[in-house]
Amino acid sequence: MNHASDSATLEPRSLSLAAGKRVPPSLYFMVSAVFHYLGPAFAVLLFAHVAPLGVAWLRIASAALIFALWRRPWRYFTQQSAAVRWNSVALGAVLGGMNVCFYLAIDRLPLATVGAIEFLGPIALALAGLHSRRNVVALAVAAAGVTMLTHARFAGTATGFAFAFANCALFMLYIVLSHRIAGDGGGHGIDRLAAAMLVALLVVMPLGWREAAVAFTHPGLLAAGIGVGVSSSVIPYVCDQLAMARLPRATFALMLALLPATACVIGIVVLHQWPGPAELAGIALVIAGINLHRAAPR
Numbered sequence: 001m002n003h004a005s006d007s008a009t010l011e012p013r014s015l016s017l018a019a020g021k022r023v024p025p026s027l028y029f030m031v032s033a034v035f036h037y038l039g040p041a042f043a044v045l046l047f048a049h050v051a052p053l054g055v056a057w058l059r060i061a062s063a064a065l066i067f068a069l070w071r072r073p074w075r076y077f078t079q080q081s082a083a084v085r086w087n088s089v090a091l092g093a094v095l096g097g098m099n100v101c102f103y104l105a106i107d108r109l110p111l112a113t114v115g116a117i118e119f120l121g122p123i124a125l126a127l128a129g130l131h132s133r134r135n136v137v138a139l140a141v142a143a144a145g146v147t148m149l150t151h152a153r154f155a156g157t158a159t160g161f162a163f164a165f166a167n168c169a170l171f172m173l174y175i176v177l178s179h180r181i182a183g184d185g186g187g188h189g190i191d192r193l194a195a196a197m198l199v200a201l202l203v204v205m206p207l208g209w210r211e212a213a214v215a216f217t218h219p220g221l222l223a224a225g226i227g228v229g230v231s232s233s234v235i236p237y238v239c240d241q242l243a244m245a246r247l248p249r250a251t252f253a254l255m256l257a258l259l260p261a262t263a264c265v266i267g268i269v270v271l272h273q274w275p276g277p278a279e280l281a282g283i284a285l286v287i288a289g290i291n292l293h294r295a296a297p298r
Contacts, residue, residue, distance in 0.1 A: 025243040029255050032239035039232025043103070045224045046215075052103035054211025055228065057204050060099055061212070062229030063237075064201040067194035074198075076191040084181070088192045091177040092199020098170035099233075100204060101163045108160030117164040119146055121172035122253040139254055142289025148282030175253060178237075182244040189241040197233070258286060 039059070046055045067073065077085060105114045126139050181196070182189035215221035244252055 023242075025246040026255070028239040028243040029247075029252070029258070032236040032243065033258055035231045035235040035239075039228050039236075040106075042224050042227040042231060046221060046228065047107070049218070049221055050215055050225075051208075051211035052107040053100065053204075053208035054214065055208075055225070056099045056103045057208030057212040058215060058222075058225030059228045059233055060096060060197070060200050060204050062226040063233035064197045066230065066234050067197045071191050071194035073191050073194035076188065077195045080192075084192065085195075087177055087180045088195040089199050091174070091181060091193070092196035093203055094170050094173045094177060095196060095233075096200035096203030098167055098174055099200070100207060101167035101170060105160055105163035105167050108157050109164055114164045114167065116146070117161075118168050118171055119143075119256065121168045122175065122256040125172060125175055125253040126250045128250070135250075135254075138289045140289075142254060142286050145282040145285030145287075145289060148278050148285065175249065178240060179244050179249045179252070182241045189245055190238055193237055193241055197237075254289070 043055055043059075046058070050058070077088065080088075102114070102118075123139065123143055127136075178189075178193075181192040212225070215225050240252075247255075
């Protein structure tokens with residue numbers, strides 16, 4: 001009886017894994033990139049009414065609730081080895097700290113500046129994993145394109161820069177730890193991510209619940225907070241897991257150069273903000289760098 005129920009439970013998972021492997025990992029990455037910038041659009045709405053720590057709390061809390069209802073990660077978590085559990089706990093702590101630092105940074109610095117500092121981490125990871133001159137050139141071309149796209153203005157408070165560089169360091173750890181939990185390609189990366197999100201909620205719980213409380217009595221603000229969680233911490237992180245399971249870490253880090261280009265495209269489609277010559281040249285350089293890169297086998 002138990003064997004029949006186990007096979008009935010595993011069969012949908014194996015079918016979904018087989019279907020997922022037919023989707024190119026680059027497509028998962030593009031979906032993640034698009035939603036990476038829809039989340040801040042909701043956050044802009046919230047910043048006028050909720051403090052940055054409150055926005056971070058709403059983002060993590062709503063994502064943790066969705067993952068808990070969807071995956072019930074505690075059932076999987078207790079059956080894993082100590083190493084797997086440690087990676088999930090470490091990733092959760094990183095996710096909590098990263099989101100807090102990101103919102104505190106963009107509250108004090110221009111978003112382009114925070115984005116430019118954040119990209120320093122993926123550059124370092126990509127350099128560490130590049131094994132050919134061709135890929136070094138590809139990284140240099142993509143980095144030049146990002147520089148043209150961000151137009152970073154390094155002016156602002158010292159506190160803002162401290163949060164921005166802390167966010168950069170935590171973003172590097174997110175990439176490393178996320179690759180670890182997705183590395184076996186066995187389909188359990190999302191379960192480990194769900195467990196990590198519950199840990200992230202424990203990290204931010206004492207930090208932002210007072211600031212987030214104002215949204216509990218305003219349905220519109222609460223819906224926007226849930227939208228931030230879905231757009232920023234559910235869809236993109238799940239897509240990251242599906243892409244990381246099939247891409248080397250250096251390749252994934254280099255592909256992050258597409259994020260500013262994606263933001264520019266979203267600006268054209270949604271906001272009718274047409275890029276100038278510098279932005280178009282930056283997009284072209286990023287695309288050229290990604291195409292020039294050759295991934296090593298995992």
